[in-house]
Amino acid sequence: MENLWSDDDAKAAIARHAAKGINEDLALRVYTTRLLGGEPRLVLHGGGNTSVKTRMADITGAQVDVLCVKGSGWDMGTIEAPGLPAVRLGPLGELKGLQALSDEDMVNVQRTNLLDSKAPNPSVETLLHAFLPHKFIDHTHSNAVLSLTDQPDGEALAADVFGKRAALVPYVMPGFALAKKTDEIARANSDAEGLVLLKHGIFSMGATAEEAYVRMIDLVTLAEKRLAKETRKIFPGVTLPKEIASVAEVTPILRGLLSLPAKDGGREAAQRFVFEFRTGPEILAYVGGKEITRYSQQGPVTPDHAIRTKGVPLIAPAPQAGKLDVFATEAKAALDAYVADYHAYFARHNAKQMPPKKELDPIPRVVLVPGLGLFGVGNSSKDAKIAADLAETTVAVVADAERLGRYECIPEPDIFDIEYWSLEQAKLGAAAEKPLARRIVAVTGGGSGIGAATAAAFAREGAEVVVLDRDVSKVKGFAIACDVTDLKSVRAAFDKIAATYGGVDIVVSNAGAAWQGKIGEVDEAILRQSFELNFWAHQSVAQNAVRIMKAQGLGGCLLFNASKQAVNPGADFGPYGLPKAATLFLSRQYALDYGADGIRSNAVNADRIRSGLLTDEMIAQRSKARGLSEADYMGGNLLGIEVTADDVAQAFVSLAKAAKTTGAVITVDGGNIAAALR
Incomplete structure (x- = not known):
């Protein structure tokens, strides 16, 4: 993992922000956040978060201690200062003494302590950042770290790779409980440069923006070097048809199958989707593997992906050229089974929810097609691209995990909790769709x-x-x-x-x-x-x-x-x-x-x-021939x-x-x- 820190760029960032009245701490926080967010092997589509503890003036002009933490909806790769809303640090620290705190109360206390009430919601991991004593804190979903820890023996592997440089945190759902657990482990390992959240991601901490950033790069590099030692052959392939149907032939069939039928029995689908296709040697090896039903159905490589991709993808049949009717029949059967499994998955876990959750649509957001590649599925082209990006990341993480051992993510009940977590669903937004969305x-x-x-x-x-x-x-x-x-x-x-x-x-x-x-x-x-x-x-x-x-x-x-x-x-x-x-x-x-x-x-x-048919020259000719002004000719109705x-x-x-x-x-x-x- 390359260290992209530049003293010149850092100074330029400080000067640029100073001209807007933004202090050095926040300027450097924006600078290194963008360095991390620009590397897709660390951060994708709103994932990850960063923070800095600093001082700012409140409405009275008094200087107060605040935590500037990534706001929901902002992407680390393009973030600006408003994307790191300032929250009063004192009231957040007082929450550490509580034994429990509901998600709703957590969000409420974070919002009520914003310096700017119009700022975005602080990250769901705000309290984790607040409880740790370090000035700068970085969090990513590093591919290499996920490949290392998404294993049955991931804890032992991580301990061997990171030693005392990073403390290990067992999987706990993000929120107050994770903040408490992380604080406990960090205090017991006060010299640690980072925290590895098993099957979730990695944190790095430092007294300066550069120190926290460099530690992230160094820790991820340790994981990458460990993975590079593995050369085991993976994904032995299945036998595919000699000729595979084209993407253009397959996608309309899949799109028609995935679209939800109209509730009134009409021909207009109640819900359509937009697709994004990806392929390449790594993807083809993954979707064409003999054990695809094992490794692809384990679940997301990091919990954060579940809201974009659902827990598992749909595995479609290999489409043989000239036999699209067979493909359509088999793909429908696969989708019907997927939908039935999703209903069962929801019923299984919703029975334990109080109050009960409302089931989301059962349609997959990733489709794997042996011999062809994978499709991201979304309500828009942007959403489909996000799903495809996350699916490609899954391919890379699972491939490295399988070379090292055997891919294993968080258990199914935890996947359900994340997929149906109101705070995660809020990231997707609730804005009303425009009339011709999905068309x-x-x-x-x-x-x-x-x-x-x-x-x-x-x-x-x-x-x-x-x-x-x-x-x-x-x-x-x-x-x-x-x-x-x-x-x-x-x-x-x-x-x-x-x-x-x-x-x-x-x-x-x-x-x-x-x-x-x-x-x-x-x-x-x-x-x-x-x-x-x-x-x-x-x-x-x-x-x-x-x-x-x-x-x-x-x-x-x-x-x-x-x-x-x-x-x-x-x-x-x-x-x-x-x-x-x-x-x-x-x-x-x-x-x-x-x-x-x-x-x-x-x-x-x-x-x-x-227009191109009736040019200004033609208008002039016709109006002159009729003895009219151009205005009279064009308005001659x-x-x-x-x-x-x-x-x-x-x-x-x-x-x-x-x-x-x-x-x-x-x-x-x-x-x-x-x-x-x-």
């Missing part, structure tokens, strides 16, 4: 104009948005370079969406261009070119979307940009209007043919929108107002939300009776 949306021609406005509108509604365009160099967010007139390009783009997020729910087929010319005189090549983009591209996009939607079995929504030209053709616009008219009827054909699959299909009929790309985007969003509407066309033009459908 995966693809927008063609999303790099500019109506497409860009539509992509932004869906993102504001909480959807995971993918932009497809020929030029995505300036697109913010996830984008795929795609020529919608090329069948292979479209197929590859949709496969990438499925492999990246797990599938697709809503597709806005928007890409188009306006060719002009008198229909009896236009060059055939121009007409064919227009049909390629303004009709055939829509068909190719919709066809690929339906392919994935049917594999998911979750329904879906197709949205087409049909244009006013489809029903109210303009002079010299036949090359554009003809394929658009075909696209309008294409949208209705999809509604007719795939309604039974829960796939809705609707269109938007827009006119006079500043019944309402007398200009219609924008954002207005069209909102129409697409509204249709996406209209769960019981299909085969419809919404007109967005400010009022043009000639273009009104009848």
Whole structure:
């Protein structure tokens, strides 16, 4: 483990914080916390915590002793001073004399002693930091330390590796009891540089920020060196099919299976998930091991992971290419067994709870697929990535643990206590989801104009948005370079969406261009070119979307940009209007043919929108030809107002939300009776 401390960087951190009125202690606490948080082998996604004991002014200006400790919701890798809220140290120290303290009372006393009432909740391990006498304290979930202690004989191994440099603390659930136990052991080992919490993590302590940080690095390095001595072969593999199905083929099936069914019997799933795929030699060896049902079902490598990954992952069957129906059947059976086991696990442990807990959903947050890799599963792309990161860490920790001996984590009752601990669940937040959260949306021609406005509108509604365009160099967010007139390009783009997020729910087929010319005189090549983009591209996009939607079995929504030209053709616009008219009827054909699959299909009929189709130059030409100002031309509708790309985007969003509407066309033009459908 590399020591990243830099005197120059430390001085710069002090100066930078001093300019904001922040003292040296807190400045250095932020600096070393970020050093630790930037190393994924030590800290991942809000795990771990740090503290410093210092003095600060209260509201009266009096200097008081405080503990600045990591606040809930802050990540150590990006933390700033507000992420280390100051708590009055005196009242916390007085709690040491109590024999017991409920979690609710612990949180209350911590919050009531904050110098700033608006600060985040201090860490659930605040009292542990407060009871120890050291000025700077660091806590991480080091991979190497976990591999060493997640063993049947982990205590003996740790004692041998660390000797008197670190005292050993048996597993106790975080909170008041752990704080008391740790204080007791620390006082009995006053010369120890650190504390190893068996099957949990490691603490290091010091009089300075540098000392505590360096001790953490040195102690973790001792564990790494011990593990490096082990060369035992692990994870002997099972026999896999000669050809494994692709990620793009497998993910929609899994996503459909994991989504919870609608409570009203409708086609819209009550709860969808977003996926994140990971693979590589280490992961493939792990998921393809003969003993996967043993080591993968033990439980989390550190208790903190349980709220993100649940206790154990789902083991799916190996997907053989060309036999996806078999994979779907076997995967469903595996999921059904997982769900039944989860219900039994909950019932087993909830029977001892007073008051009883409310069961969480039984869906796995990690899926292992032999021959392919692993998937993180979450309510959003961010959540799925977190689950996948933790799953990758699990692979690394278990691999080292198995080389050393036999992986063994905390017992199942302790896993349940952590998973259903209100203080841990609070980390996940209780914010209401946006209307289109968990939906995966693809927008063609999303790099500019109506497409860009539509992509932004869906993102504001909480959807995971993918932009497809020929030029995505300036697109913010996830984008795929795609020529919608090329069948292979479209197929590859949709496969990438499925492999990246797990599938697709809503597709806005928007890409188009306006060719002009008198229909009896236009060059055939121009007409064919227009049909390629303004009709055939829509068909190719919709066809690929339906392919994935049917594999998911979750329904879906197709949205087409049909244009006013489809029903109210303009002079010299036949090359554009003809394929658009075909696209309008294409949208209705999809509604007719795939309604039974829960796939809705609707269109938007827009006119006079500043976009890639109607450029400023074209607007100037048309308004001049009609003897109108540009404002009068653009507002030349019944309402007398200009219609924008954002207005069209909102129409697409509204249709996406209209769960019981299909085969419809919404007109967005400010009022043009000639273009009104009848």
